[in-house]
Amino acid sequence: DTAVSQTPKYLVTQMGNDKSIKCEQNLGHDTMYWYKQDSKKFLKIMFSYNNKELIINETVPNRFSPKSPDKAHLNLHINSLELGDSAVYFCASSQGRSGSRSYNEQFFGPGTRLTVL
Amino acid sequence: KNEVEQSPQNLTAQEGEFITINCSYSVGISALHWLQQHPGGGIVSLFMLSSGKKKHGRLIATINIQEKHSSLHITASHPRDSAVYICAVSLHTQGGSEKLVFGKGTKLTVNP
Numbered sequence: 001d002t003a004v005s006q007t008p009k010y011l012v013t014q015m016g017n018d019k020s021i022k023c024e025q026n027l028g029h030d031t032m033y034w035y036k037q038d039s040k041k042f043l044k045i046m047f048s049y050n051n052k053e054l055i056i057n058e059t060v061p062n063r064f065s066p067k068s069p070d071k072a073h074l075n076l077h078i079n080s081l082e083l084g085d086s087a088v089y090f091c092a093s094s095q096g097r098s099g100s101r102s103y104n105e106q107f108f109g110p111g112t113r114l115t116v117l
Numbered sequence: 118k119n120e121v122e123q124s125p126q127n128l129t130a131q132e133g134e135f136i137t138i139n140c141s142y143s144v145g146i147s148a149l150h151w152l153q154q155h156p157g158g159g160i161v162s163l164f165m166l167s168s169g170k171k172k173h174g175r176l177i178a179t180i181n182i183q184e185k186h187s188s189l190h191i192t193a194s195h196p197r198d199s200a201v202y203i204c205a206v207s208l209h210t211q212g213g214s215e216k217l218v219f220g221k222g223t224k225l226t227v228n229p
Contacts, residue, residue: 031214056210106162
């Protein structure tokens with residue numbers, strides 16, 4: 001069974017469109033994350049949710065809106081796509097609880113390669 | 118300047134060689150992670166450590182908290198070790214949440 005899954009794996013779309021990427025984890029973890037990996041392979045955190053609550057938002061444009069219907073799912077919706085949004089987006093999860101100040105291994109999804117034309 | 122610096126950026130080795138990848142960080146951390154990104158793109162957590170040394174198979178990770186430095190060693194390297202190795206540090210936000218800050222990665226190529 002896949003621990004952290006993302007769909008789709010590849011997404012090619014035109015500038016200005018709206019698209020969503022879905023993420024699901026079956027590890028029973030409390031915390032989920034979205035990361036962006038740019039063309040130079042540099043990873044950066046975008047958002048973190050703990051038990052459906054947004055806890056980290058790293059100055060991401062508000063065209064990006066994460067949604068967590070339950071603690072096993074964290075979806076990423078992107079409005080008005082721009083060329084600079086082309087990247088690989090990784091979802092991850094960990095057992096961390098908000099406020100616990102613990103550190104935890106993170107489990108990554110396979111990534112979604114978004115190409116904006 | 119990035120909070121997490123890795124060296125070297127690129128590393129080519131012959132099969133069987135001993136490999137060392139270094140990571141330095143400039144902030145107070147709660148833990149340090151070593152990740153492996155396969156050529157196919159998937160990311161796997163290799164180690165998470167806050168002190169001392171950990172070993173898993175041919176891989177060894179060490180950390181010196183006072184010097185803010187960590188190393189990843191691969192003994193008897195093999196072509197299947199070819200990947201990008203990424204160092205990341207765990208920081209806690211004001212609310213107590215954990216976030217990872219990443220180095221730029223070291224691309225390792227092991228030739229047969």
